[in-house]
Amino acid sequence: ILIDRVWPRGMTKEKAKLDEWNKDIAPSTALRKWFNHEEERFAVFKKKYSKELAGQSATIQRLKKIAAKENLCLLYGAKNEQYNQAVVLKEILMAG
Known part of the structure; x- marks a missing residue:
């Protein structure tokens, strides 16, 4: 599931082969820019x-x-694997 509000640069939708692009779960534009x-x-x-x-x-x-039920892969376009929205969302999904 892609969890970015904007499509990642350099990636075509055909190459991505993802199941879902959920813009609503992504950080707001204002928060992302900040x-x-x-x-x-x-x-x-x-x-x-x-x-x-x-x-x-x-x-x-x-x-x-x-x-x-199955593996859930959170996809994002950020280069930093440690500081991005997927880290936050994963933590919330894994909490009780």
């Missing part, structure tokens, strides 16, 4: 994005059900 993948902003980004995700409870529950 964060700008700057590591020192990640702690605040995590809090703000978690608040945004709180408004997506139906989608979160649906993704938890998928993850309980």
Whole structure:
């Protein structure tokens, strides 16, 4: 599941072969632009994005059900594997 609001540069939709592109679960445009993948902003980004995700409870529950049955791969376009929205979303999906 691609969890970016914008399509990743250099990747065609044909090559991606993904099951779903969920723009709604992605960080808001304002939050994404503010964060700008700057590591020192990640702690605040995590809090703000978690608040945004709180408004997506139906989608979160649906993704938890998928993850309980099969592997769930969260796709993102960020270069940094440690500081991105997938890290935050994964943590929320794995919580109780």
